Amino acid sequence: MIDLYLWGTANGLRASLALAECGLEHRVHKVDITKGEAKKPEFLKLNPAGAIPVIVDRDGPGGKPLTLAQSGAIVVYACEKAGRFIPTDPRRRALAAQYFAMAASDVAGTSGTIFRLEFVVPEKSAANVEFFKQILLNYFRVIDQHLAGREYLADEMSFADLMLYPNYAARGPLLEAAGGMEHLRAWAARMAARPGVQQGMNP
Structure with missing residues (x-):
């Protein structure tokens, strides 16, 4: 347990x-x-x-x-x-590691910075918030391009997808307003349909 x-x-x-x-x-x-x-x-x-x-x-x-x-x-x-979600193929495992790192550092770090600028720091700046929102959207656009022709980040469900999805869900309104990124949206729909994801997102 x-x-x-x-x-x-x-x-x-x-x-x-x-x-x-x-x-x-x-x-x-x-x-x-x-x-x-x-x-x-x-x-x-x-x-x-x-x-x-x-x-x-x-x-x-x-x-x-x-x-x-x-x-x-x-x-x-x-x-x-x-013993799940770790690709055995070396190329797929390398891709999973790359996008796991991107989700953990670039995406999560920038999303966290936006939260702090909006709600934590004593002096608020709309310009600074917008600056980091655009950086975050650029990361998601890079991921969107990578997902073209792929169902998951490493061509199969992996630890990278588990790492990225909660930040995608948290930034839903921002992504919806930005539009586009159809490959990313299709990936998110596949993730959201999984019973384990549904359970995990509602603990």
Whole structure:
């Protein structure tokens, strides 16, 4: 049994999505970051950084418990534990690694910057928000071009798709307003139709 500690952010949903798609039995514990619950002593024992998501796998490697933070690490761990969504073909695995990294750094990092500029920083700047929105849209357009003729990022469902989808879903209004990107939209529709994705996005 895996205990999953999360809140309904893109970071948290990546972990939930991976566990659900991999078919790994887990219990969900909501950690309300808007109320500072991730900074409480009991949670800091799990992750001293005070950030979700975190998993505690009671049956980790070697049969020993494992506590793991960082959504990307949890996605990869879940896929390896389940033996799913890691392409065996070297070229496909390399593509999965490339787009996993793009989702984790470029897409998620820029999306997080937009959130902070809109809601966290004391001095708001519409120009700065728009600047980073255009950067994010450019990343999605690059992914859209890559998906032409492909069903998934690595030609088969992989850990890269699990990493990207929650940020796509979180930025739905921005993408809808931008228009285009039909290959990306078709990919998102395929993802949304998967039972594991539906479960993982609604923990």
